[in-house]
Amino acid sequence: MRRLTKWLMAATTALVAAAGSATAQVNELRIGYQPSPIQDASIAMFEAWGARNGVKIVKVPNSYGVYVEKMTASLTSNSDQYDVIWHNDDWGQTWAHLLEPTDDIDANKYADKWSMAPVVFANAQGQNTVVPMGQTFSVFFYRSDLVKPEEVPKTLAELVTVSKALQAAGKVKFGYVGGMSMNNSWFSWFWSMWANNCDVLMPPYERDNKKIAEAGWKSGMTEPCMQQTAEYWWDAINTHKIVPRGMPAYDRNEANAVFMSGDAAFTVADSLWWSTFNDPAKSKIAGKVAAASFPLGPNRTRPFAWDDIWGWAIPKSIAPERKKLAKQMLQAMMLDEEGQMKLWKATGAPPPNTTFWPKIAAADPFMKLLKESVLDSPDKVRGAYYFPQWPAVHKAFNDTVTKAVTGKREDIAKVLAEGAPLVSKAAQ
Template sequence: MDVMMYRPLQEGKAFAKNGYLADLTKNVSSDSGWDWKDYQEGPVKATTVDGKVVGVPIITEREVLYYRKDLLQAAGLQVPKTMDELEAAAKAIKASSPGTAGFVARTGKSTAVTQFSSFLYSFGGDFMDSSGKASVNTDAAKKAYAYYGGLIRNYGPANVSTDMSWPEAMAIFTQGGAAFYTEADSLYKNATDPAKSKVADKVGFAALPAGPAGSKPYNIPSWALGVNQNSSNQENAWKFIQWATSKERTLEAQKAGVPGPRTSVWSNPDGTSTYPKDLADAIATSAKNGVGHDRPEVVTVGKAREIVGAPIVASITGADPAAAANDAQTAFQTFLDSEKK
């Protein structure tokens, strides 16, 4: 195997640590026509490990707000631009539209972490601080856990499951069960395709509402291409990646509905011609403000997600999110220390 397709934020650290990925730092900077500088900052950060470029992003995603235009219009509400406005609108719609939740999102301990991350950043927090220490019990993190869980507990679907990933949450939204839904932009066709969605013609999109620290959704590469460190054909492997990730190929893929990492393609009207205009606008905003990770940047990502996701479930179920965050802080720091051994 010469070229591999991998998930930078799920396996990237582990692959780099184990020597699976070749160093592409010189390759990406050697061809000005191919133009590494054209790549968005968040995805570049996610495919760079210990200062070395080990992958080229091919598919990106950001968290955006999905909403029901008809419900907002009926309630006389504007599209929320802040977290406070989102909560107020969710409360108003749930009160005025029996049987319709004000808000829905992922709820699973592990699966919700990526979507919760944007709330965490927008409240001014992160999973780790600049020194690599756990930071899930800061005031900002505790407020983010309380807010996210509170939205679902107070304004979400009745008897909501605490094990929902995107298919379950998306189904509630597309079957008309909720007014607001925060999710990856890459999944938008599930909401706008009449064959999949009962509300296809009623869906709007907006940038993630701003928290105390602003609107800071994740902007990440869900997939990237890398060269096998043990390949005897690395030169041709890189030539293939250059071809597959060129501006022309990226534009073709994006027109087919695959969101890419190149700034020039998003700036090209052809690059957004197949996207709803409000979604394209939300993506443009999110790419500028976005954070380059949507989960803890560690080697054993699955275990880390279980730890930092526990306060999400605690908050949804009405337990004390601050106490859960303190417990998660202790467990997460122990986990981080163990990874260094």
């Protein structure tokens, strides 16, 4: 009897310990992310929620350069390494079948409908797989101490003229600087291409995969507008010298550093860098930065903008109790007005809950500008394509235009023609 009693007591102790261990696991959420102002501000809301609810938030930072590769490997191996991960429209369809549906997170109803369209993040069953972190899009930043609002370039040609004038006056080393390397195409190649009625695949601005397939996955590499775009940047680098010589290899951080040092008058960067550009502790041009619409190419007369979200997703492979807790955290984040106001002030990125936007715009001229020029604009383009092969298409595109702009000007058309079938093949 004594032995039986001892055995029962030991078994009970083991069960309690096991239950305690399970509880401890559920009360911890691991966040896979890439350190950046908007992600840091969003995670701060997670941590505030965790502190209130006894949930430990474990941050697992990853380098941007290997993020997609690393997370894809984690997701496809059914790993439980992460409970919530940074999710982006660039790889929305690549991961859709590996992520937990988030239609049951009620606060998603407050998200921007354009950015949350099924074409971007829905799985094969039409279920959403993301919760927004905030709107991410770029704007044309300029030095307000050097250029008056009425003097801001309205066309790509004017960007050259104004830049050369500022350089000749000794006010800046460069007119324009922007990221140009792979995964940084948006900050030079893409915006200038879209501003000239051009796109990676035909027809321009189309993101319906059925329509793109009907067009034969035709690349835009041999279109006159693409040659104009490549020649524009070749001239900017070699003839006009309004941009750094090494810009084809620049990422966003290198370009932002040049702009914040005061060496360039213009840049294109995500709006979330607004606060950093105007932070005296980080930027030599703080208080001297403003934003405007993109300069347009010869083939376009109406302004344009692109608008996407960064978001959070939940791996399908984690345990049900962890999914439930992660969804509770994301629901709370979407409703956290105080936290989202802090996100806005820290980054300049419109927060995920659209019901807060009018209040911000009423008090902040920069948000008013973003609403007028981007958020409420009828002329918008999505910043990526939404099929699993998009990363390969993007690489084929960037490899081609980089080769074109770093070679001889007379070879640009030939290089683009050679790259065209590579882009189309990658899409299929």
